[in-house]
Amino acid sequence: MSTSIPAAWQPPGITPIDPQAEAAIRARIDGKAKPLGSLGQIEQLSVQLGQIRHPGEPRGDNAVLLVFAGDHGLTEEGVSQFPAAVTVAMVMTYLAGRACANAFAAATNVEIRVVDAGVAAELPKHAGLIDAKIRMGTANAAREPAMTRQQAIDALERGCQLAIAEIRDGADILALGEMGIGNTASSSLLLHRLAPAPLDDCIGVGAGQDSVGMAKKRAAIETAAARSDATAPLDVLAEFGGLEIAMMAGAILGAASQRRPVIVDGFISTVAALLAVRLEPAARGYCVFAHRSAERGHDLALAALQAKPLLDLGLRLGEGTGAILAVPLLRAGARLLTDVASLSDVLEGKL
Known part of the structure; x- marks a missing residue:
């Protein structure tokens, strides 16, 4: 019977969220049809969700x-x-x-x-x-x-x-x-x-x-x-x-x-x-x-x-x-990125 001690566990491969994507995602949120920073912590949550799925879009339905x-x-x-x-x-x-x-x-x-x-x-x-x-x-x-x-x-x-x-x-x-x-x-x-x-x-x-x-x-x-x-x-x-x-x-x-x-x-x-x-x-x-x-x-x-x-x-x-x-907060954070119009589209009547 083996008495060997199991090796240290190797977690699955995890890609760190991309810090380089943060600035671009934040710029997208800042350009939405709302005052800058007006959604408070939901905006930071939206940035995180965007980084997690970058370059894809976040989803929260299921x-x-x-x-x-x-x-x-x-x-x-x-x-x-x-x-x-x-x-x-x-x-x-x-x-x-x-x-x-x-x-x-x-x-x-x-x-x-x-x-x-x-x-x-x-x-x-x-x-x-x-x-x-x-x-x-x-x-x-x-x-x-x-x-x-x-x-x-x-x-x-x-x-x-x-x-x-x-x-x-x-x-x-x-x-x-x-x-x-x-x-x-x-x-x-x-x-x-x-x-x-x-x-x-x-x-x-x-x-x-x-x-x-x-x-x-x-x-x-x-x-x-x-x-x-x-x-x-x-x-x-x-x-x-x-x-x-x-x-x-x-x-x-x-x-x-x-x-x-x-x-x-x-x-x-x-x-x-x-x-x-x-x-x-x-x-x-x-x-x-x-x-x-x-x-x-x-x-x-x-x-x-x-x-x-x-x-x-x-x-x-x-x-x-x-x-x-x-x-529901994560769902809202995801939809802030995917569903909310940009301020420029609102002002230019591109809705």
Whole structure:
């Protein structure tokens, strides 16, 4: 039996967005039938979308949300007020079309796919469920590595493949969401090492913790951090998990390899984006950050990525809810480039 350590994972080839195209795209926007700069941050979004598809035109009609679900062994340490069984219950709620993400997706014409990245249960087959399970949840990172290096690589590759498949099926925009009891704890550990940032500044209330619960959560996270001094991205992922975070990072890399924008949701999704960018810096130009989460640590993650989110609504649910709400903004940004007349055409009556 081979005992060789897997080689470092090689992300798919990603072409950085073209900085030389920025000036020409911005000039096009400045020449539209509107006052200079009057659409504020939407204009910068439009520039980014133009760079992503350059020399083609951006499109935003078809948007797909991938909700990645996985369980975390850290829940054994009391890092969440909810038991791991809630992950399964919420997956079934998505499949029934009754979660917040479903309601928001219906309101914005976004399709949803639910992905079992590592739920700690056998899920029944369902037309809306993608079985990508790597293992039955991660191990308890306070006691041992959350997963093997090979499992981390497999999760990244699977997320990448899923994103590429959606884009080849016609997705113009990919949005990311997640569900996994205990995943704010794992995200805090990843952020601590990948930003890097002081551990205590990375720990928040997650799904809602009282003072006693926060003490347990902080102690478990500190124990996990003390167990390993990993700093390399793939090593940090294997040590601290989780599987849904790994697949989101892979999906970002897959979308970037196909030159499509990927909308990053809140704290956990942003940590996945940080992981993706640490693995392949060129992926950063393809990420659009949906909103500023109320979860502590999100500002640190955004700062590490030099990211300015589109919305600030006090959200901290996850599921991709914030990413869904940002989809209409991307559609508007794309149509600013493709549909709005130039001021010269308006003045010359060429409409």
